[in-house]
Amino acid sequence: MNLSLVAREATPGLLPGLNGLPRPAPPKVTKKPKKAVLFFEVEILDAKTREKLCFLDKVEPHATIAEIKNLFTKTHPQWYPARQSLRLDPKGKSLKDEDVLQKLPVGTTATLYFRDLGAQISWVTVFLTEYAGPLFIYLLFYFRVPFIYGHKYDFTSSRHTVVHLACICHSFHYVKRLLETLFVHRFSHGTMPLRNIFKNCTYYWGFAAWMAYYINHPLYTPPTYGAQQVKLALAIFVICQLGNFSIHMALRDLRPAGSKTRKIPYPTKNPFTWLFLLVSCPNYTYEVGSWIGFAIMTQCLPVALFSLVGFTQMTIWAKGKHRSYLKEFRDYPPLRMPIIPFLL
Numbered sequence: 316m317n318l319s320l321v322a323r324e325a326t327p328g329l330l331p332g333l334n335g336l337p338r339p340a341p342p343k344v345t346k347k348p349k350k351a352v353l354f355f356e357v358e359i360l361d362a363k364t365r366e367k368l369c370f371l372d373k374v375e376p377h378a379t380i381a382e383i384k385n386l387f388t389k390t391h392p393q394w395y396p397a398r399q400s401l402r403l404d405p406k407g408k409s410l411k412d413e414d415v416l417q418k419l420p421v422g423t424t425a426t427l428y429f430r431d432l433g434a435q436i437s438w439v440t441v442f443l444t445e446y447a448g449p450l451f452i453y454l455l456f457y458f459r460v461p462f463i464y465g466h467k468y469d470f471t472s473s474r475h476t477v478v479h480l481a482c483i484c485h486s487f488h489y490v491k492r493l494l495e496t497l498f499v500h501r502f503s504h505g506t507m508p509l510r511n512i513f514k515n516c517t518y519y520w521g522f523a524a525w526m527a528y529y530i531n532h533p534l535y536t537p538p539t540y541g542a543q544q545v546k547l548a549l550a551i552f553v554i555c556q557l558g559n560f561s562i563h564m565a566l567r568d569l570r571p572a573g574s575k576t577r578k579i580p581y582p583t584k585n586p587f588t589w590l591f592l593l594v595s596c597p598n599y600t601y602e603v604g605s606w607i608g609f610a611i612m613t614q615c616l617p618v619a620l621f622s623l624v625g626f627t628q629m630t631i632w633a634k635g636k637h638r639s640y641l642k643e644f645r646d647y648p649p650l651r652m653p654i655i656p657f658l659l
Contacts, residue, residue: 551608
């Protein structure tokens with residue numbers, strides 16, 4: 316009788332080995348039961364009327380606000396994501412697109428409130444429009460096209476050097492802004508309300524026409540202190556333009572392309588960035604300095620008023636950014652002021 320056969324028959328659960336002897340059967344693999352996925356329910360109400368606009372079922376817990384906006388758009392195509400503001404409270408702040416649902420202070424049934432931000436337009440389009448206008452408008456006055464100063468002055472040229480220098484500086488400034496918009500700036504928000512383009516263009520285009528009319532007027536008179544005043548003003552303008560560009564490059568390097576990461580800006584090896592030691596927004600400081608230089612160069616009242624209005628607005632922006640830095644970064648340098656060292 317074959318012993319191996321007997322062993323195989325007598326010992327259940329054993330399999331024959333290579334030499335005919337029995338070997339243990341492989342252990343059974345037991346699969347762990349899958350954990351149940353917890354889904355959220357999201358109810359979206361109108362922030363003004365409290366009317367239910369949308370109910371989203373089985374929303375993944377790691378879904379972002381941006382993804383919820385996309386889901387909301389499927390039921391209300393007229394409200395594309397860029398014009399949506401979702402918030403936890405009807406009068407609260409808008410949630411960020413990168414906020415994750417499960418990290419918000421809500422239960423498994425979340426209630427969000429919707430506000431329509433209105434028609435939106437990209438920041439790039441707004442900047443290109445508001446900067447291209449002054450460049451073109453100023454040149455119309457510089458070349459004295461017909462119907463501006465009278466027929467006898469059509470396409471005539473000023474005999475004052477400062478007028479030509481002012482045109483070069485003004486054109487350089489806006490060409491620089493256009494190029495920075497295309498190749499340097501990285502915007503944290505992709506769009507802004509469409510109505511803003513009309514307000515911004517009225518401001519930039521209107522002041523450009525007002526300044527250009529007087530600077531290029533046939534009766535324009537040069538600055539009181541002549542060439543010395545012009546040279547000093549030109550130096551201020553050039554230095555501030557270089558400083559403004561240097562700050563924009565430094566800010567660009569802080570934020571990788573396609574990212575909304577915020578970091579504390581610090582001075583680099585470029586001496587123009589050392590102003591970061593004293594102010595939070597040196598790009599505004601340099602911008603105001605450029606227009607002060609231009610006002611000294613031309614000795615023109617509309618330029619001075621434009622500088623004053625611009626300084627007022629940029630001070631508001633600088634204070635807002637300064638507060639944001641202080642709130643977000645505990646180790647933010649305490650010596651810095653918003654826009655003017657040691658003062659403001």
